[in-house]
Amino acid sequence: MGFPMLVPFSPWCWLLLLVVLKCSEASSDLNKSTNSTAQHEPNVRFAAASSEADEKISVFALDYDYVQIPYEVTLWILLASLAKIGFHLYHRLPGLMPESCLLIIVGALVGAIIFGTDHKSPPVMDSSIYFLYLLPPIVLEGGYFMPTRPFFENIGSILWWAGLGALINAFGIGLSLYLICQIKAFGLTDVNLLQNLLFGSLISAVDPVAVLAVFEEARVNEPLYMMIFGEALLNDGISVVLYNILIAFTKMHKFEDIEPVDILAGCARFIIVGVGGVFFGIIFGFISAFITRFTQNISAIEPLIVFMFSYLSYLAAETLYLSGILAITACAVTMKKYVEENVSQTSYTTIKYFMKMLSSVSETLIFIFMGVSTIGKNHEWNWAFICFTLVFCQIWRAISVFALFYVSNQFRTFPFSIKDQCIIFYSGVRGAGSFSLAFLLPLSLFPRKKMFVTATLVVIYFTVFIQGITIGPLVRYLDVRKTNKKESINEELHIRLMDHLKAGIEDVCGQWSHYQVRDKFKKFDHRYLRKILTRKNQPKSSIVSLYKKLEMKQAIEMVETGILSSTAFSVPHQAQRIHGTKRLSPEDVESMRDILTHNMYQVRQRTLSYNKYNLKPQTSEKQAKEILIRRQNTLRESMRKGHSLPWGKPAGTKNIRYLSFPYGHPQPIRRDPKVADFTGDDSSDSELPSIMFKPYPRTGTLKKETQEIIPMKSFPRGGKPCHFGYPRNTSQEEHVGAGRREALRPKPLFHAVDEEFESGEESEEEASAGGSRWSAEHRPSKQYHRSHSPLLQRK
């Protein structure tokens, strides 16, 4: 199993390693030789020659110092990227271990190289680089990709768990370690209480999101997902705040000077720092949302605005000693909703990808630093401290999980089961955050800093590798799924049907939540915020454009491969076959089962899917489009036959409306005889009257519109005439070409839906899905027409 992984690894990575090695050697050589000059005149590249009287112009010279830092940084990032490519090439690997494992290995590798080549100036991370440049992208990405609705639904539990959990862990671990340090046998008596508490606070910073990808397919339920996500989000902030407060305490030289007043001041500061940070973030979020309202003509700067304002919120909060992390998180959350409505589709994609890229680069660099620290001489190994740290981390996490969830379960409508709690306990994987905080401990206040760093590294390695790799099997075991039993084809089909049915009924039931608070917020949002912060007359741009691009392309493909021929849905043209006599061999059955398992539509994932290192293209989108297109085709076909339902219920008076334009325009009914004779001649376009789009009444004609205006239609095989889809197309085309205003007019209907506050957020999604389908069909009809005709003419 390891071999296939090595194969993609080897050519790239060995090559790169060679290059890196060569450069490091060269650099170390150069460093030795030009050490003096490098130190005195680091930036004066051209003046270096003055120290040696150089008569000749050298044809080929090597100047590594000049590019050293950016060169090495680029090489590391490239190495990490290549490793990731190799990681994902072997498709089973991401499910086995979290990607942070890989990053740590790469970091250790780079560290080994640097150590091995005796690099004179290894990379160091100092406090300002970490806090100003490396940390904000990571936190921004977490805040931006957080799903807001489930977050706010579970916010009580999340705050309770993340806040109190971090505090309990920090103080618990710190106090227990202090007690251990008191035991003289371990030689740790010089580590005082404050240092232990500080260590506790930094070691309790967990990064559970890193393991989410591992048990993604185990159908983790939504609240559990949000717990893990929320904890990761808030944990960093709380750890850093606590860290800073304790550092401030440590700076007060005498331990005995700390009075209860100071402790109270510390608590008050904790709260102010947290709340103040959030407040700053919200303000900056609103400002940036407001500014994106005006950027339609220069959409290229939209990502810039988003990033700069988020970063600004971080810096502004840090200036006032408030929590920058919470500020940037709050900014991202606030900004996201309005910005996504305002910016163009490309800006939206750019923002997402750029954010992922930045955070990925940051994290890679931190892990590289970690690797460099690991392989080095500056360790202090103290068995007692390290072992007890590990033990206490697990114990205190278990205590905090079970105690806090026991309490919060009393207040929740859907309590967390023990299985969920075990998963939360086991997902306490440490990450880059703890290492950074440990590394940045000031040596003056912490004479035994090396020991702390070593202990932190051990905990990180242990949790990431051992817990990260075993959490997958654990979750699958807890899930207790009967996966090994071979089911008959019957059962497979029925199981999948029932899964779809259940998902559908769940969708009918909708999301249940605390209506009052959410409704109030939505009212406020609509009445005031939306008017100020979003552009006028905007469709839900991202979803609309998505549907436009994807549905059209897929529609074209599906039609061209002849899949949607109208014969697919006709009455069976053959009588019931003589059955029962065909004996199928086991291989046939197997192949049938394979066909079924690979080709049946997947059940719509109602749970969230978040991958920290990757923006996965949604495979379910392709499936969704296919289903939508087939549905529209079916309905259109069945309407053509005059039936409203596939199995031929008698058409009532309502169905007569299907055959005419739903806007109540009398002309199309007259036109239908013409349509029946229509043989695909382009020239008939001109005789079609232009149809006025009237804002149709709200009563239930919505779905009919989507059926009428389908731009995509089946191409008749065997010469059946094209039916009324086509003339509709052309009329739309002229119309869409003629007046964009009309195309936008039906929109008020969808926005009107938003105004119904009782409907809750899901109705917006529904409306947008419906509206996007509708308006999406409007827009592509214009372009589609052009691609439409050549295909027609081929017939």
Place this chain on the structure above:
Amino acid sequence: DPKRCSCVYFEVDLNPTCRLLGGSASLLRLYHRFRALDRNKKGYLSRVDLQQIGALAVNPLGERIIDSFFPDGNLRVDFPGFVRVLAHFRPVDDDDSGMRDPKQPEPLNSRMNKLRFVFQLYDLDRDGKISRHEMLQVLRLMVGVQVTEEQLESITDRTVQEADEDGDGAVSFLEFTKSLEKMDIEQKMSIRILK
């Protein structure tokens, strides 16, 4: 007038509907959901209202699920009807079965009734049997476009063959139940929030 509507709902339908769901907490939420879906405050849901649910549009069985809310060719479903369908998906309580009065009709969320609900998704012409053609239609709905027609037909043949015991070429309700006897229907067809 929404207030009066709600009073009407509750006064008239509280008892039997409440019993269907076994409690009034989920009833209230379902009522909110019903009202949210009922866009024009008609007091009933039509097919179009349910088609507005975007997620159902990308569900391969979307249309059939919607149709199951409108039994017997009705064009409207009122709140008790809405609840009646959803009551099939209540999780089964273990203590329910013990205390049940045998004279009362079986609760809607019993295994039999759940299976009956699934059966009627297949059996469109309501003749009590899933014919080969009906099975083929369902299969076609659920499988992607890259499977050829011949493959679908042979899979259908096999499916009907496996379940059919009396050789009539169709799957009756009893045969259907028998083919699924090993499956944990109660767990598969239960929605947690309806408890």
